[in-house]
Amino acid sequence: MLNETYDVLIIGSGHAGGMAARILTEYGIRCIMLNAGPVADVAHDAERKPAFELPYRGFRPPGRLEHVFQSNEFNANVWVDEQEVPYTFEPNQPYNWVRVRLFGGRSLFWSRQSFRLSDYEFKAKSHDGFGEDWPISYADLAPYYSRVEGIFRVSGALDGPPQMPNGNFILDDAPWTSAMQRLIDVARPRGIPVCKQRSAQGRDGLASSVNLLLPDAEMTGKLTSIANAVVREITVDKNTGLPNGCNFVDRLSHREMTVKARVVVLAAGTLESTRLLLNSNLANSSGLVGRYLMDQIYGAGIVCSVPEARNGRSKGVMGSYAIIPRFRNIDTKSDKFLRGYAFNTTAGTGPLGARNFAAYGAELQRKMDEYYGSGFYMTIVGEVIGRYENHVRIDKTRNDAWGIPVLHVDTRYGDNEFNMARDAVDTASELAQAAGFEILSRNDKPNPPGYSIHEVGTCRMGNDPKKSVLNKFSQSHDHKNLFVVDGAQFTSAGWQNPTMTILSLSMRASEYLAGEMLRQNI
Amino acid sequence: MRRRDFVRGVLAVGAAPKLLLGQQAANPAPPPPAPVPWLLGLNSKTPIPAVEAGDQVAIAELRFFSPQQIATLTRLSDVLMPPMGEKPGAVQAQTPMFLDFLIGSSPEERKQVYSEGLDWLDGEAKKKFNLEFCKLTDTQAAELLQPWLRTWMSDHPPTESHADFINIAHDDIRTATVNSKAWFVVPEVGAEPRTSEELYWSPIEPDISEFNADCNNVPPHVQAAPKSGHPMPTYPR
Numbered sequence: 001m002l003n004e005t006y007d008v009l010i011i012g013s014g015h016a017g018g019m020a021a022r023i024l025t026e027y028g029i030r031c032i033m034l035n036a037g038p039v040a041d042v043a044h045d046a047e048r049k050p051a052f053e054l055p056y057r058g059f060r061p062p063g064r065l066e067h068v069f070q071s072n073e074f075n076a077n078v079w080v081d082e083q084e085v086p087y088t089f090e091p092n093q094p095y096n097w098v099r100v101r102l103f104g105g106r107s108l109f110w111s112r113q114s115f116r117l118s119d120y121e122f123k124a125k126s127h128d129g130f131g132e133d134w135p136i137s138y139a140d141l142a143p144y145y146s147r148v149e150g151i152f153r154v155s156g157a158l159d160g161p162p163q164m165p166n167g168n169f170i171l172d173d174a175p176w177t178s179a180m181q182r183l184i185d186v187a188r189p190r191g192i193p194v195c196k197q198r199s200a201q202g203r204d205g206l207a208s209s210v211n212l213l214l215p216d217a218e219m220t221g222k223l224t225s226i227a228n229a230v231v232r233e234i235t236v237d238k239n240t241g242l243p244n245g246c247n248f249v250d251r252l253s254h255r256e257m258t259v260k261a262r263v264v265v266l267a268a269g270t271l272e273s274t275r276l277l278l279n280s281n282l283a284n285s286s287g288l289v290g291r292y293l294m295d296q297i298y299g300a301g302i303v304c305s306v307p308e309a310r311n312g313r314s315k316g317v318m319g320s321y322a323i324i325p326r327f328r329n330i331d332t333k334s335d336k337f338l339r340g341y342a343f344n345t346t347a348g349t350g351p352l353g354a355r356n357f358a359a360y361g362a363e364l365q366r367k368m369d370e371y372y373g374s375g376f377y378m379t380i381v382g383e384v385i386g387r388y389e390n391h392v393r394i395d396k397t398r399n400d401a402w403g404i405p406v407l408h409v410d411t412r413y414g415d416n417e418f419n420m421a422r423d424a425v426d427t428a429s430e431l432a433q434a435a436g437f438e439i440l441s442r443n444d445k446p447n448p449p450g451y452s453i454h455e456v457g458t459c460r461m462g463n464d465p466k467k468s469v470l471n472k473f474s475q476s477h478d479h480k481n482l483f484v485v486d487g488a489q490f491t492s493a494g495w496q497n498p499t500m501t502i503l504s505l506s507m508r509a510s511e512y513l514a515g516e517m518l519r520q521n522i
Numbered sequence: 523m524r525r526r527d528f529v530r531g532v533l534a535v536g537a538a539p540k541l542l543l544g545q546q547a548a549n550p551a552p553p554p555p556a557p558v559p560w561l562l563g564l565n566s567k568t569p570i571p572a573v574e575a576g577d578q579v580a581i582a583e584l585r586f587f588s589p590q591q592i593a594t595l596t597r598l599s600d601v602l603m604p605p606m607g608e609k610p611g612a613v614q615a616q617t618p619m620f621l622d623f624l625i626g627s628s629p630e631e632r633k634q635v636y637s638e639g640l641d642w643l644d645g646e647a648k649k650k651f652n653l654e655f656c657k658l659t660d661t662q663a664a665e666l667l668q669p670w671l672r673t674w675m676s677d678h679p680p681t682e683s684h685a686d687f688i689n690i691a692h693d694d695i696r697t698a699t700v701n702s703k704a705w706f707v708v709p710e711v712g713a714e715p716r717t718s719e720e721l722y723w724s725p726i727e728p729d730i731s732e733f734n735a736d737c738n739n740v741p742p743h744v745q746a747a748p749k750s751g752h753p754m755p756t757y758p759r
Contacts, residue, residue: 051701
C-alpha cells in the first residue's frame with residue numbers, strides 16, 4: 001500500500017534481519033524488509049559446470065574481487081563487486097571486505113560452525129583487565145542460544161569446557177578416529193581440550209535465513225520485502241528527531257524511493273550498518289560509531305600427514321573434525337598476548353594439495369598417491385582485541401555505483417595478533433610432532449584483516465552511553481526506536497564464529513522491541 | 523525471463539518495423555504478432571548444440587609474453603607437468619598459451635612475477651649451461667629448479683624472490699592443466715587430481731540502468747517465448 005507507515009523497517013535479510021523479521025512478525029508486528037540485492041534462485045541462476053567451460057578455467061577472473069580470497073570463477077558473481085561498491089584503505093594495510101548482497105546475504109554461504117560465547121568473552125575485562133565487559137552476561141543470552149540452536153539444528157557433543165558452553169545439540173556420539181585420538185592423547189596432559197565440532201545442520205543441507213527464518217515470517221502475512229533496495233540513508237522526523245524510515249535507490253533502475261516506519265532495525269552486516277549510521281549522522285553522540293573494529297585471525301596453521309594413513313589405509317584412522325577451544329589465558333597467563341585462539345582440526349580423507357610437497361612431475365604424483373587420505377590440518381581462529389584506533393569512517397571522496405559515499409577501513413593487526421599466530425603454529429607443531437605426524441607445511445602469518453568474514457564491533461554495546469553506541473538490548477542510546485542487531489554490536493570478538501551469537505542477540509533484541517511496542521513505549 | 527534477454531529483444535524491435543511494412547505491402551493480411559511461430563520450437567525438447575572449449579581446437583594469439591618468454595614458459599610447463607600415464611601434460615593442455623591470456627589480463631603485480639621470473643630463469647640457464655632454458659634437458663632444468671621448491675599453505679605462497687615465481691607458476695600450471703578439457707576427457711587413475719566441477723553462478727540480474735535510458739523510449743514489446751525449461755505459453759492460432 002502506498003504511503004503506508006510500517007511498524008518496523010528491517011534493513012538486511014541475513015541471519016540478523018531474518019531473525020528480527022521472524023520474531024517481530026510472530027508478535028503481529030508489521031515489518032518491511034529491504035535487501036540491497038536480488039533474490040537468488042539456484043534453479044535459474046546457477047548450473048553445474050566443469051572448469052574448462054569457463055573462460056578462465058576456474059581461476060578467479062583477473063582484476064575482479066582482489067580482496068575476496070574465497071572467490072573463484074564459479075562463484076565470482078555472488079560476491080559484491082569491488083568496483084560497484086568500493087571501499088578504501090591505506091595501501092600498506094589492506095582489508096578484505098567480503099560481502100554478499102543476495103537475499104539472505106552471507107547466511108547462504110557461511111561455514112555453519114556454531115559456538116556460544118562464554119563469560120570469558122562477555123566479562124573479558126573482569127577476567128584480564130583489557131577493554132570493556134559486555135552489558136550482558138552468559139546467563140542473559142543462554143536461553144536464546146538454546147532456541148537458536150533448535151532452529152538451526154546444531155550438532156555437537158556435550159564435551160565443552162567452561163570457555164565453550166554446551167548447548168541444545170543434536171548429539172554427535174560418533175567415536176573419534178584413531179588419528180584424532182592420538183592428538184587428544186598428547187593434548188590432554190598439556191591442558192588442551194579437544195572437542196567435537198559444532199555445526200548447524202539446518203534443513204536439506206542449508207542453514208540460512210532464507211529457509212529457516214524468512215518462510216516463518218512470510219507465513220504470518222506481516223512481512224513485506226523489497227529486493228534490490230540499496231539504502232541511501234535513514235530519515236529522521238523533523239519534529240521528534242527520531243528515525244522514521246529510509247530513502248533507498250532501486251539497484252537496477254536507480255529510481256529513488258522512500259519507506260516510512262515507526263522503528264528502524266539495522267541488520268545490513270557489521271560494516272554496512274555502520275556505514276549507514278555514519279552516512280545518516282545518527283546514533284553517534286559517543287563518537288564511537290565505526291570504532292573498535294574486530295574480527296578473527298585466520299590463515300595461520302599447519303598441514304601434516306599421518307604416516308599410518310598413507311597408501312590407502314585411511315579408513316578408521318582419518319575422517320574426524322574437532323574444535324580445540326581457546327586454552328591460553330584461561331587458568332594460566334601468557335606474557336606474549338591477551339585472550340586466545342582455537343584450532344579447527346581436521347583429519348581429512350581426500351587428496352593433499354600439491355603445494356605441500358617440494359616436488360614436481362612424476363615424483364610429485366608419486367608423493368600425492370602415497371599421501372592421499374593422510375592429511376591432518378590445524379588452523380587458527382584467534383581473537384582480535386578491540387582497539388579504538390581500528391576503525392572505519394566515511395570516505396567523502398568516493399561514491400559507490402548509486403552515489404552513496406563509501407567506507408574507509410583503517411585497521412591493522414598488532415603484536416597481540418602476530419604473537420598469538422606464532423604461538424598457535426608453535427603449539428600445533430609441538431602437538432603434531434608429539435603425536436607422530438609429519439609436518440608438511442606451516443604458516444604463521446595471518447591473512448589480512450577481514451578475511452575470516454567475522455567482522456564485528458563498530459557499534460559496540462555497553463551500559464555507559466559515553467563509552468558505547470548501543471545498550472544491552474541492541475538499542476541506540478540516542479534514539480529509542482533505532483536498533484542494530486548484527487555483528488556491529490559486539491563489545492569483544494571472542495574466538496568463536498559469531499553467527500550463533502548474532503542470531504541470539506537479534507532474537508533477544510527483537511523480543512524486547514516487540515514487548516516495548518506492545519506496551520507502547522516505542 | 524533474463525533481463526538482458528528482454529533488453530536484447532527490445533533493442534531488436536527497432537529494426538523490425540521496416541520489415542513488417544515490407545511484408546504488409548506484399549500481403550494485405552496483417553502480420554502475426556511476435557513471437558513468430560518458429561520461436562515456439564525453442565523448448566526443453568530442443569537439442570542443445572554441442573560445443574568445444576575454444577582453446578582446445580583453435581589457435582590463440584600470443585598477446586602478453588615475448589616469444590622468448592613463452593618458449594621458456596612452455597619448457598617450464600613441460601618440465602613441471604609432463605604427460606603421465608594417459609593424462610596429458612601441461613603443453614598438451616595448451617596451458618602456456620592459456621597463461622599468456624590469464625596473466626596478460628591480470629594486475630601489474632602478477633604480470634611482473636611472471637615476466638621477471640621467466641627472464642631470470644632464462645638468464646640462469648645461459649649463465650650455468652650456456653643454453654636457453656627452452657633447450658635444457660630435464661636434468662639440467664631440475665638443477666635450476668630444485669633449490670627453489672618450497673611447501674606452502676593456501677594464500678601464503680613464498681615471498682622470497684625467485685621462489686615466489688617458481689612456486690606460484692607451478693601452482694598455476696597445475697591448476698590450468700587439471701582444469702583443461704584435455705585432462706577432463708581422460709579418466710583418472712588412483713589419486714590423480716580431478717577437474718574442478720562446481721556450481722557456476724551466472725550474473726544475477728546485473729544493473730542495467732546504463733541501457734535503461736535508451737530502452738525506456740522504446741514502446742513495450744510483446745513478450746517473447748520464455749527459455750527452455752519454463753512452462754510454454756499458449757497462443758490462439
